[in-house]
Amino acid sequence: MLNIALPKGRLGEKVYNMFEKAGFECPSIKENNRKLIFENSELGIRYFWVKPSDVAIYVERGAADIGVAGKDILLEYEPDVYELLDLGIGKCSMCVAAPKGFRDDTKRTLRVATKFSKIAQNYYSSIGRDIDIIHLNGSIEIAPILDLSDVIVDIVETGTTLKENDLEVIKKIVPISARLISNKSGFKFKSQMIERVTSELRRQAEDRND
Numbered sequence: 115m116l117n118i119a120l121p122k123g124r125l126g127e128k129v130y131n132m133f134e135k136a137g138f139e140c141p142s143i144k145e146n147n148r149k150l151i152f153e154n155s156e157l158g159i160r161y162f163w164v165k166p167s168d169v170a171i172y173v174e175r176g177a178a179d180i181g182v183a184g185k186d187i188l189l190e191y192e193p194d195v196y197e198l199l200d201l202g203i204g205k206c207s208m209c210v211a212a213p214k215g216f217r218d219d220t221k222r223t224l225r226v227a228t229k230f231s232k233i234a235q236n237y238y239s240s241i242g243r244d245i246d247i248i249h250l251n252g253s254i255e256i257a258p259i260l261d262l263s264d265v266i267v268d269i270v271e272t273g274t275t276l277k278e279n280d281l282e283v284i285k286k287i288v289p290i291s292a293r294l295i296s297n298k299s300g301f302k303f304k305s306q307m308i309e310r311v312t313s314e315l316r317r318q319a320e321d322r323n324d
C-alpha cells in the first residue's frame with residue numbers, strides 16, 4: 115500500500131486531480147463528506163488529507179510514503195525527506211513587504227514579523243542585516259500597520275492582501291511552488307510505485323510548462 119499525504123484545501127484538490135490523471139484514482143475522495151482517509155485497494159493506494167503545513171511531518175516520520183508540500187514549508191522546517199519533483203502548481207513568492215514609502219534605517223535593528231522565521235533569518239543573515247524576528251501565526255499583514263514590526267516576510271500570490279492593506283513588495287526572496295516529497299526509507303522499499311507516480315506527474319508538470 116502506498117500512503118499519500120495530500121494538503122487539504124484548493125491546492126490539494128488540484129494535486130489529487132494530477133494523481134487521478136496519472137492513473138491513481140480513488141473516486142470516493144470526491145464524495146462530499148468529512149472523511150480524511152480514502153483507499154483504492156485494487157491500485158494499492160491510500161490518500162489522506164492533512165493540514166498543508168503538516169504534510170512534511172507525516173512524510174518525514176513515514177506515516178505517509180509520499181506527499182505534496184509547499185517549498186515554503188520545506189525551506190522553513192527542513193524536514194529529512196527527498197524532494198522528488200516540482201509540480202509547477204501553487205506558485206507564489208516568499209517576499210519582504212512594507213508600508214508604501216518605507217525606507218530602511220540601517221542604524222536600527224529591523225523588526226520583521228513572519229510565520230517563516232527561519233527563511234527570514236537566513237535571508238537577512240545573507241545580506242548581513244540585524245533583525246528582530248516577531249513570530250506570528252497568521253494575518254501577518256497587520257503587523258506593520260499597528261507598528262508591531264517594520265516589515266513582514268510572507269507569501270505573496272496575487273498581491274491582493276498586500277494591496278488591500280497598503281503594503282508593497284520590497285524584495286522577492288524565493289519563488290515557491292508545490293513539491294512532491296518522499297520518505298527516505300519508503301523511497302527504497304516502494305521505489306517502483308514511487309517512481310511510476312513521479313514519472314507520470316513529471317509528464318504533467320512538463321506539459322504545463324510547454
Ligand code: PRP
Nearest residue numbers: 252253268269270271272273274275276
Ligand atoms: C497567505 C499569505 C497572505 C496571502 C497572500 O495567507 O500569508 O496573507 O495568502 O495571498 P495573495 O497575495 O493572493 O493575497 P493564507 O491564506 O495562507 O492565510 P494565513 O495568513 O492565515 O496564513
